[in-house]
Amino acid sequence: MILGDSAQAYGPALTGAHYGEAFLERTVWTSACLEDRAVRDIGTGSERGLGLRLLTRDGMGMKTFFGSAQDLGAATAARLRAKLLPGKLDGSTAFRLTRSAATHSLLDPADIPLERKTSLLLALDRAAREISPLVRQVTAVYSDRRTETRVLNSEGADVSQSRISTVLSIAVVAHQGSILQTGSESLGAQRGFEMFNNDAALAAARRATRRALAKLDAPKAKAGEMPVVLAAAGGGTFIHEAIGHSLEVDHIHEGSSPAYRDMSGKVVAPETITVIDDPTLPFQRGSFVFDDEGIEARPTALVENGVLKNFLYDRASALRDGSPSNGHGRRQSFASQPIPRMSNIYIAPGHDDPAKIVAQLKRGLLVTRMGGGQVDTASGEFVFEVEEGWWVEDGIARHLVRDANLLGVGPEALGSIDRVGWDIGWGTGTCGKDDQNVAVSDGQPTIRMPKLVVGGVHD
Secondary structure: OOOHHHHHHHHHHOOOOOEEEEEEEEEEEEEEEEEOOEEEEEEEEEEEEEEEEEEEEEOOEEEEEEEEEEOOOHHHHHHHHHHHOOOOOOOOOOOOEEEEEEOOOOOOHHHOOHHHHHHHHHHHHHHHHOOOOOEEEEEEEEEEEEEEEEEEEOOOEEEEEEEEEEEEEEEEEEEEOOEEEEEEEEEEEOOOHHHHHHHHHHHHHHHHHHHHHHHHOOOEOEOEEEEEEEOHHHOOHHHHHHHHHHHEHHHHHHOOOHHHOOOOOOEOOOOOOOEEEOOOOOOOOOOOOEOOOOOEOOOEEEEEOOEEOOOEOOHHHHHHHOOOOOOOEEOOOOOOOOEEOOOEEEEOOOOEOHHHHHHOOOEEEEEEEEEEEEEOOOOOEEEEEEEEEEEEEOOEEEEEEEOEEEEEEHHHHHHHOOEEEOOOEEEEEEEEEOOEEEEEEEEEOOEEEEEEEEEOEOO
């Protein structure tokens, strides 16, 4: 790996308190944006840096010392280590646990000419506009990234990994009279440029365009409390926002997730609900072999058959609770401290037939694509945009609706689910928390909630 030899210089510096680590990172990236039929904001670059952290016990709590620097020379690194990591833990540390991992791609984005990447964006613009003259605006963003990290710590770990990720998002705005509607699609995975084989990107552009056009003629969604079916195709925004953030244990410690604070081992959802966060899933955006504190990744069952089993931990929060970390310490970069974060969170498939779940809906909303969402972890209140939703009567999707939102309280909504399909669908994105952004995926089967508030127009 690119970081290989230089990391050894930092190993002996991990001295002085309960836990210390050096986190080295190098990132190489390319990005470009299509807007107004032109490709702009083309960028390529690389960044390399080091983060050093020391955890010490402070009474009943923990005290953290952290510092970072970019493009370090040997002398600068030595001065930083001396300032942040004085003294010794228990003598010299032998770095004996050495492991490495890498994701592989069929077409490494670094080997793809920039012209081919920008040509792809222009092709998306043409594919969208040729469908209808009502297409007013097409925006697309492409990025690829290779990130190499290495963690050496006072427990003797020396682990490294290399990850390639490629992301493409497209948004199409259609205009008719006074109505503007948007359709969007995104492709993202820990894969290379082969992700766009078989015209996958063009197909995504056409789906986004047709969705925007269809909503121009759709009536506004009816407002009120009603049964709602979230199709697997809509992705897992619901589970990410409704419970995922609330189970990141720092929210429990801060008191900003009161619904789950004293609920470990207790029922928080129907028996049909199991929620798992699994960073080991192949190719998913949020996957990793080791977290950003050098702990080997493994699936974590958060809710099992309706019972709250676990929270998402990093080292600092685990030390506070006197328990081991379950490998969910993540950071945006070497310049950030790790905090508990989701990776790939999902509701496990159940046993209900997804088609029958819809067929049994007398009057209500079928959501086939979710938009953005947000949650207040203190109150559990959430709001989600519905990018594609259908009004259903007597088990039949009668027509598309527009401008719908879903509103509710996470624990209540989760507890109300009475149907869980055997299918599963995934969404990808970037999750923000404490001014840090990390790649995530979220998934769910088709589920039904008998009563959920839909924001729209009143009759």
